[in-house]
Amino acid sequence: MSSLQKQGSRVNDLGPSSVLPAGGRFRGDDICQGYIDSSPVYDEEGKVKLYVRLQGCKDGEFLRPAFGRVQLTTTEGGPHFSFASIIRFKTRLRLPTDFNNPGGFNYTRYCKARGIDHLGYIGDPKWITVIGAVKGHHIRKFIERLREHISESLPVIKDDDIRGVAKALLIGDGSSITENVKDDFRRSGLMHLLVISGLHVAFIAMALFFVFKWIFILVPGFALKINILKPSAAFTILGVWFYAYLTGAEVSVIRAAIIATVYLAGIILDRRQDIFTSLALAALIIIAASPYAIFDVSFQLSFVAVLAIAIIYPRLVERFSCLRPAPNEIFFTKAKRYALETAAVSVAATIGVTPLLSYYFHYSSLIGILANVIAVPWAGFIITPLSLIVSLSGGYFAELWSHMLIPLVKTASIASSFSRPLTLAVTPPWVAVVAFYGFILLVCHPATKLRRFFTSPAFRMTAVFVCFAVILSSFAIQHNWFFKGLKVTFLDVGQGSSIVVNLPTGKVMVIDGGGTVSSSFDIGKMVIAPYLWHEGITHIDRLVLTHAHLDHYKGLAYLAEEFSPEAIIWNGIAPSPSNEDDWSDEDSEVLSDWQGFVERIDRADVPFILPARRSFGGRWSKDENVEFFNTRSAGDNLNNASLVTKITYGDISFLLTGDIEEDAEKFLSKTLIIDYRSQITVLQISHHGSATSTTETLLNAFRPEYAVIQCGRNNRYGFPNKQVLERLRERGVKIFR
Template sequence: MMHRPLITLLISYLLGLLLGNYLYLSAKPTLTLIAALLLIFLGAILLNWKGLGIILFPVVFVLIGSLMMNLHTFPSIPHNHISKLLKDEGINVQGSLYEPPKLLLDRSRLYINAERVYSKRCYTKVTGKILLTIGGSGSDLKYGDRVRFICKLHRARNFGNPGGFDYSRHLALQGIFVTGYLKSSMEIIRIGEGESNYFWKTIEGFREKIRNFIDKEPKLPNRAIIKALLLGETGEIPEETRDNFTVTGLAHILAISGLHMAFIALVASIIIRGILRYSERLILALDINKVAAILTIFPVLFYGFIAGLGVSTLRATIMIVTFLIAIVIDRQRDLYNTLSTAAFIITVISPASIFDVSFQLSFVSVLAILYLTPKFLHYLSLVQGLPAKFTPSVTKVIGRYTGSLVLVSITATMGTAPIVAYHFNRVALLGFIPNIVIVPLVGFIIVPLCLLIAIMIFISPSLAPIFLRLDSVIAGFAVDMVRLFTHLPGVSFWVTTPTLLEITLFYLFIVFLFNVNRLKMARYIALVLLAIIIGDYSYWYYTKNFNRNLRVTFLSVGQGDSALIEFPKGKRMIIDGGGGGYNDSYDTGRHILAPFLWKEKIERVDYLLLSHPHPDHLNGLRFIAKNFEVKEIWTNGQSTDMESYLELMEIVNREGIKKVTVNVETLPKYINGVRVDIYNPPVQLFQGEGMNIKSSFNNNSVVVKLRFKEVSLLFTGDVEEEAEKKLVQLGSRLESTVIKVPHHGSLRSNTEEFLGKVHPSYAVFSVGYKNRFGFPKMQVLERYRDLDSRTYRTDTDGAITMVTDGVSFRVEKFL
């Protein structure tokens, strides 16, 4: 790499960013060290000690990268920061929107710079960013508006499960440490203009005019797609459409990235060069390619500004402008250095970009195309029956364009597969087929038309609607095509989350595999790497399917219940799926349970047990039933007309999952050495008897006891006092090592008589952080403490894992 020193320095800088994410370096000593190293470096250059210089300069960049990242990962919080004034009650806050509101289908997100906190008689000046979520659709607020609201604010926090999205860190890298929620936009008022940048205010004014024009066009289908591709606003895209694009490996099309910018640059360059070639004088006097490259920068910048120049759009704009400048200075052939330059600029402006999935996918896909495409062409040229110059031969048969696009799609898919699997748990093996059709359609037609619409709105408002409707028709055709591609067998599938070691092994294997003819040892190293990969897979398969222990994990799902039971020798059961503490748009199965299962290398769940059909227990089971090869679902037989329950039953029927109704008369079942007993509900379900409907559902919860040799666990659902009175008749059979506390620690449950019969050594409370019910109740906590039970809570401990061989017992907390 020494003939490309920029690449070496970039790698050093990126390593520094990674180091700075975990290690704090004091600024003054580190800057002193950097200065000393630079002096030594200059001395080495003067003395012609090249070896020492080659070592020192990368070290300097590692230290610089660490300091840059420390600014984000270890920020200095001022004494008047809003995060230091949080209370368990509403706070009267004034602030200004530092970004345009982000509109979603059922809520809005406001990004607010806090300015003041009001008390009864005065106010305190404060600083800090707030992410405020507002229920309902739509918002009249704009960038720069000064607002005031009363809200109970919290520090951003995660659920606390292995494999879960690190939401608090994601916000912290943006400088956001405080979040809040308002039920409607009526609870926040605009009080005037706040502090804002005049330039960005002007840009946002243009964007607002475009947004209003699109929204006011009557009966415009695919409005959300056009707004996504023109304004970068993806929040209004229907979930079904979003899922279809994800399944077919086309999710990258919906978010403006380097791909969109590249097509704008390509189309603009073709048009500009075509116009310039009409003048013979210009052809003779100027380098048409360089002039076209310079002029192409302007439509690229225009598109970037219209798209809001958000983080991902800014990165894409910098990348494309860097490549255009490379053409102007005759460096277009040195694509690796050009790519490195773009990466350098982006990570200096925003060091946290290195952790952003769009940054990773953009650069890795381009790198894969640059590196792998020539390798593929070389190996294809060696195939017998094909001419040495493979590309022209193929293009004569299937067309130059199609052959190139197929090859580019395959190399980009191969290069990004581990990253996509890590972040999205998807692998699109046949994703190159939809890409061949949809990417050119979007890139050459829909996106340029979007940009043309933006221009026409300002220069010819009467013509703009014509182009808008045309673009909508073409976008509708693309959406329909994507829907058809979802039925393509094997287009994509879910995968477990690869470890960082597995990702590293994959990339090393690809590098050495494609260099077996260049490097003498490459073939043997590739074989060794392949053996390690196979060994890694074998290890996980053995660990998950031939384990001897019973392993139970109580997941943190907010105000709800969910637990994974891993029986010896690989059988698995999920008891409840959580999901009631959030609106229906938040799928706890997709966003909490599934990521945990994939992180644990679990692709199959044998049994689902729904204790009772309340949303905080059943909603998350829908995604699991659909995607994890479930064989049986156990219920108490009680049904409801609730939409989420009906959807679950529809999935059960469609997937051919066996329905099993259980009650107190169900015979004990043995699952790989673990005895499973059902203690509730009774044959005649609780109903009436002075109970409201909710209490009858709670009291009919399936109560199940697992016994593995000397250790037992009791899962109680949401049973209340009435059910507990019947359960105490079981006497000593109730006694258990562990109890999943009934009804989240409610006073309507957990009677002293019942707890006396169970007498647990460990008690697990499945509750949401600062939930509105005040669970667990203090009196209930005291009852367990009086029994000397060791208590755990999912709101403060995160996921709680209990492992036993039937005799010994250990507990692991995630937080």
């Protein structure tokens, strides 16, 4: 029996709550009710994501009307969830937040574009129960049952890699794709093929239109009575929307379905098919329904890809005679031309989306152009249309169809193996992206009069010069090409710590890598690396691990794999029962996380280095250096053994303290750096502002001007401690957090 019980309109009194008005906030744990408005998403780690349209929330003993859409994350083992299920749940809801670092993913905007107002996590399924179902939605419920049936049929595919790809392409659920496959498709520039998008919808629309047209031609006398293009377009629209909901009705797919509908409606209404007019109308419809859609990455990529094909492909046809049909073509000549046309379309689309991909995802793969030329026709003309047949059969032919996925996965794997030397990990400034698209638009504009001017030698030279001038100057500003000083950046990694140090010599050092308890979220990959790429950093010289706590080391593994550091400097103490005061039942999980981290570091072939009690990490002049202080003898826990880093650059100095506490602070002040009692410019407040750190002894010894506190927003530990803040304010220290 669930802990939540329906009692007429009453709800058991389980704690304080508040009603969520439109745009409002929750306080504390809330009991709410709503219905699941899209397909539940299950992942391989046993977690379930539910998208719930709120109906009401507890106010005293009664449910009051509440509005908004909530993304709930819970674990498997609870009730069975499906589309239109009405659920009642207890959780603490919060607003979506971002990691506030340059180059970071804007998760808040992502949620707004999908209509998600709040997030919630339910660790124990007993706090959620199904109390009914919304009436109606018969077609959608049929599609959801079909999706479930397809998902249940996929275990016949024995290969985990292929099964994950099959699930993604059949029902739009990519949660089962293995990390190795994801990395291969990402490095090869083929990741867009694993996410149902406008590309898949376009190929489905083409296939359906051809099939329906062929069927109507075969009906005796039908083609003589009616223009068969119109019923073909009408049935294609129905098929496209069926496919959109069959694959999960993601926002990007719905947008693509709207674009296809607008274009096909033009055929039905005898309107001249102008791609630019159709795109403009589709964009207006989408933005009117969801204004935040214009900021969504998938929206921008979909429209830019289509525009690039519409603008660039005709110019390629004009330029290369092999793309133009010739009289009396034989079969092989026609087949060759079709293959070249497909390649030209792929090249045009790749040229269009590459700047946006680089801007949002911080890399550009040159191997991706060749890989797309091979993979897109196979995925588009073979895999995608046949996937609809497999889906309509309820997954009956899934095992046979899965063999067609093997060439696609192999192509991604082979391309990925050659990708590293051909991948440019860089984030172009938005000004450079705009300049690039402006140049393409001017040079390839289809208007004849304009093109006569735009294709003149004088204009071409001027346009190329302006384009490159804007691009180079924007890169120089964003990546600090002419800055040769010291730069220390304290990153927002939530409840953890990570610091990027750009030394005057051009070398880069990263101190700690943050980390979260969620094994599915790699903060090094998702937070720290995007900042480094945004800054134009593709190589790290040294990684520094202050101590072996998860919120300090977890993100370093990805940095070791991707940025080829020379070594990891650490204090030499791994987590174990002998050096942890509060060793508990969770020790095995702690040790497993650490062992997994060490294994990833070993595979990356990065050595661990244990510095002496006091050692130099770099010295480029008498008054400019980096020093490490090993405080492992100062206490009997990992916090007090944190490796301390001191950076001196002329009159400016940084003291980066990790998680040291009172014993280590006394040891540091009296023993290690007694000859450095001069004022510290910037002090990293140790242990995220804990009450056991930043003592009077430390503050009196170093008299900092500025203090930086790295702690999570609204963290459960109450960091930073009020006493710590008061001690800093009494000394006039300027606080940043």
